[in-house]
Amino acid sequence: MADILSGKEVAKNIKENIKKEVVELNNVGISPTLGILRVGQNSDDIAYEKSILKNCDSVGIVAKVYELEESISTEGLLEIIEKLNQDMDIHGILIFRPLPKHIDEEQINNTISSLKDVDCMNPLNLEKVFEGDMDGFAPxxxxxxxxxxxxxxxxxxxxxxxxxxxxxxxxxxxxxxxxxxxxxxxxxxxxxxxxxxxxxxxxxxxxxxxxxxxxxxxxxxxxxxxxxxxxxxxxxxxxxxxxxxxxxxxxxxxxxxxxxxxxxxxxxxxxxxxxxxxxxxx
Amino acid sequence: MADILSGKEVAKNIKENIKKEVVELNNVGISPTLGILRVGQNSDDIAYEKSILKNCDSVGIVAKVYELEESISTEGLLEIIEKLNQDMDIHGILIFRPLPKHIDEEQINNTISSLKDVDCMNPLNLEKVFEGDMDGFAPxxxxxxxxxxxxxxxxxxxxxxxxxxxxxxxxxxxxxxxxxxxxxxxxxxxxxxxxxxxxxxxxxxxxxxxxxxxxxxxxxxxxxxxxxxxxxxxxxxxxxxxxxxxxxxxxxxxxxxxxxxxxxxxxxxxxxxxxxxxxxxx
Structure with a gap:
């Protein structure tokens, strides 16, 4: 029989380490916070959102969901991203994909601050992966x-x-x-x-x-x-x-x-x- | 005997096409121009520069060399790049490498306009190559x-x-x-x-x-x-x-x-x- 490489074991181990780090940050008055942007009511997005909220909760990360209308314009979405980029209380930004077709995804990706781009959408982070630099956020x-x-x-x-x-x-x-x-x-x-x-x-x-x-x-x-x-x-x-x-x-x-x-x-x-x-x- | 894949033949073919395109651009009053930045007097750089000037000349591309002191600061170099980025008469920017060690190469690469980055140094162009998008400038x-x-x-x-x-x-x-x-x-x-x-x-x-x-x-x-x-x-x-x-x-x-x-x-x-x-x- 083959050895079973259980992902659950790995995830457990990673999460235990994260929990400790979150406690340390909390102790100095910082609450690691993920901003989640959901455009529309796609059921896959909602299911994924639920799972992420549960996971964030389990390690002590704060999650803030920004629910946006399906009809939001590229400019409207960019404005919200810019606000989150500047918000010192938001550390990571996650945007569910695919976005509605009328949204210019390239502009969105270029606008997410590379420092908050936890899902690796900004080309600067992708280029770092290409270079073999693991300092940025990899997919x-x-x-x-x-x-x-x-x-x-x-x-x-x-x-x-x-x-x-x-x-x-x-x-x-x-x-x-x-x-x-x-x-x-x-x-x-x-x-x-x-x-x-x-x-x-x-x-x-x-x-x-x-x-x-x-x-x-x-x-x-x-x-x-x-x-x-x-x-x-x-x-x-x-x-x-x-x-x-x-x-x-x-x-x-x-x-x-x-x-x-x-x-x-x-x-x-x-x-x-x-x-x-x-x-x-x- | 193996077939010899002569690069000279390929280059000749590419240059002939470039010449035609340059003539067309000249006919509407545009002179395709390459800005070359050379920092210091490295003999390899000077040899490469000569070869590029000769090549530019052979197809009708204008080349402008900007000779800079070896001691130039990162800020000084960035300022010149910004100027070339904005200069509507410069279409491509080439900077010889390696740069002196005191220069912050990452800042330099990020600053070259991706639209003039003919030597593919800007991470945005590298990321396009990674993505398989051949619209940017590939190395x-x-x-x-x-x-x-x-x-x-x-x-x-x-x-x-x-x-x-x-x-x-x-x-x-x-x-x-x-x-x-x-x-x-x-x-x-x-x-x-x-x-x-x-x-x-x-x-x-x-x-x-x-x-x-x-x-x-x-x-x-x-x-x-x-x-x-x-x-x-x-x-x-x-x-x-x-x-x-x-x-x-x-x-x-x-x-x-x-x-x-x-x-x-x-x-x-x-x-x-x-x-x-x-x-x-x-």
């Missing part, structure tokens, strides 16, 4: 994947890693982070020829396809470490990763479950960013 | 490598490409550009294990190590396409690429020579950027 999902590998002492130095995703929120930033740890990284995608051969000859495979149970045992070897970032519904309507867990589980070295894997860690990365922002700004 | 060397592959119709879609370099001026931006063409990219570096195996099983190998004749035939296969970005001196004091050209030349499909390869194309990319900047700004 939460790839950072969660990295945290899992760090927590479970998965050796990255010289490791052959396949990343099956080339997006700006997962594959590209993750590849940069892996390079920073001296892994040899192959970035794969839908046009990759003979993907099976690439992943099978890798030490670590990170998948983020969003296709339930796409990868069976044929894609891996007995020493494979699998980090499954995909979350989608399988034919039976159950939440599933990209990897056919039941098929693969007995034939590889270790694997993250879905649910309970990378997704469980993402929000704790965001919470950690709020504390970091708070410390930099205080 | 000249990786773009030159891409131009050579384009000129010689080297298929990139689905191709396995090894990039042996992970710097911000070559390896990382090049990898993003290759991904944009749907290649499967493996980013290699000094810590890569069994590099030979990786390069030998690739369709295309791009090397930028800066070690003369490091790669012999053992790193390639008979269908390898080699793009050699390295330029250094071999034991005999001759300019050489990373690849042992004489050893490899008869055993691969095609190869760029050094000199006369990627390096020959780089300046024409820069000239092209000046024309693009000029058109956007007019």
């Amino acid at each position: 939460c999902t790839p950072k969660a994947a990295m945290k899992i590998m760090e927590f479970y002492d998965i050796p990255l130095e010289g490791a052959k890693v396949s990343v099956v995703n080339r997006s700006m929120v997962v594959g590209k930033p993750l590849s940069m982070m892996l390079l920073g740890k001296n892994a040899t990284v192959t970035i794969c995608h839908s046009r990759t020829k003979d993907l099976k051969k690439v992943t099978k000859s890798s030490d670590i495979v990170v998948t983020a396809l969003g296709r339930a149970k796409y990868f069976d045992e044929g894609y891996f070897n007995e020493n494979s470490v699998i980090i499954d970032v995909g979350i989608s519904l399988d034919k039976g309507g159950n939440i599933s990763g990209d990897v056919d867990f039941d098929n693969v589980n007995t034939k590889v070295k270790s694997i993250t479950p879905v649910p309970g894997g990378v997704g469980s860690v993402t929000t704790s990365i965001l919470l950690g960013h709020v504390v970091v922002a708070c410390k930099h700004l205080k | 000249c060397t990786p773009k030159a490598a891409m131009k050579i592959m384009e000129f010689y119709d080297i298929p990139l879609e689905g191709a396995k490409v090894s990039v042996v370099n992970r710097s911000m001026v070559v390896g990382k931006p090049l990898s993003m550009m290759l991904l944009g063409k749907n290649a499967t990219v493996t980013i290699c570096h000094s810590r890569t294990k069994d590099l030979k195996k990786v390069t030998k099983s690739s369709d295309i190998v791009v090397t930028a190590l800066g070690r003369a004749k490091y790669f012999d035939e053992g790193y390639f296969n008979e269908n390898s396409v080699i793009i050699d970005v390295g330029i250094s001196l071999d034991k005999g004091g001759n300019i050489s690429g990373d690849v042992d050209f004489d050893n490899v030349n008869t055993k691969v499909k095609s190869i760029t020579p050094v000199p006369g390869g990627v390096g020959s194309v780089t300046t024409s990319i820069l000239l092209g950027h000046v024309v693009v900047a000029c058109k956007h700004l007019k």
Whole structure:
């Protein structure tokens, strides 16, 4: 049986550290605070908001939700962001995506203060990730994947890693982070020829396809470490990763479950960013 | 014998197109102009400056050199950049590197107008490359490598490409550009294990190590396409690429020579950027 790389364990560990840091900040009169901007009443946004509020609460971070009309203009939204940028009591800013189509997202991203940009939307923070500078705020999902590998002492130095995703929120930033740890990284995608051969000859495979149970045992070897970032519904309507867990589980070295894997860690990365922002700004 | 992928041919072609565009701009009273900032009297800078002036002249681009004292402060340099940013008669800004150690390079890079940043120093332009957006100005060397592959119709879609370099001026931006063409990219570096195996099983190998004749035939296969970005001196004091050209030349499909390869194309990319900047700004 493969080792199960539980994200819940990692998240627990991160949150315990955050809690301590929040107490220390509270002791000097500072309340780390996340400003959440929600435009409209999208049910996914509302569900995500609830989960973030609960998570913030669990570590002592204050969350302030700014509910905005679906019809708000780009200028209107920019004005609110500018206000939050200047508000010394707000340390992190999170804006739910996707925004309504009439909003100029590029302007929004450029306007969020890079110092409060806990969700890594400002190009200055993205460029830092590209450069391998981990001082800025990196996107939460790839950072969660990295945290899992760090927590479970998965050796990255010289490791052959396949990343099956080339997006700006997962594959590209993750590849940069892996390079920073001296892994040899192959970035794969839908046009990759003979993907099976690439992943099978890798030490670590990170998948983020969003296709339930796409990868069976044929894609891996007995020493494979699998980090499954995909979350989608399988034919039976159950939440599933990209990897056919039941098929693969007995034939590889270790694997993250879905649910309970990378997704469980993402929000704790965001919470950690709020504390970091708070410390930099205080 | 391998096909020789001459950079000179590519540069000639690019320059011919630039010349035509310059004439068109001149016809409507616009002179595409590059502002060159040189701090101090570094002999490498002076040699590069001469070559750029000659190249600008050959296509009709005006070049203005701003010679600055080695002792100039960051503030002093920023002031000059701001002036050039606002000068409607300057379309591109090039600053020779490395700058003296007392200069805050990050501030300099952030200050160059992203619209005039023909050498891709502003993080906003770098982030665009990361994103795969080719609308900004990409670093000249990786773009030159891409131009050579384009000129010689080297298929990139689905191709396995090894990039042996992970710097911000070559390896990382090049990898993003290759991904944009749907290649499967493996980013290699000094810590890569069994590099030979990786390069030998690739369709295309791009090397930028800066070690003369490091790669012999053992790193390639008979269908390898080699793009050699390295330029250094071999034991005999001759300019050489990373690849042992004489050893490899008869055993691969095609190869760029050094000199006369990627390096020959780089300046024409820069000239092209000046024309693009000029058109956007007019």
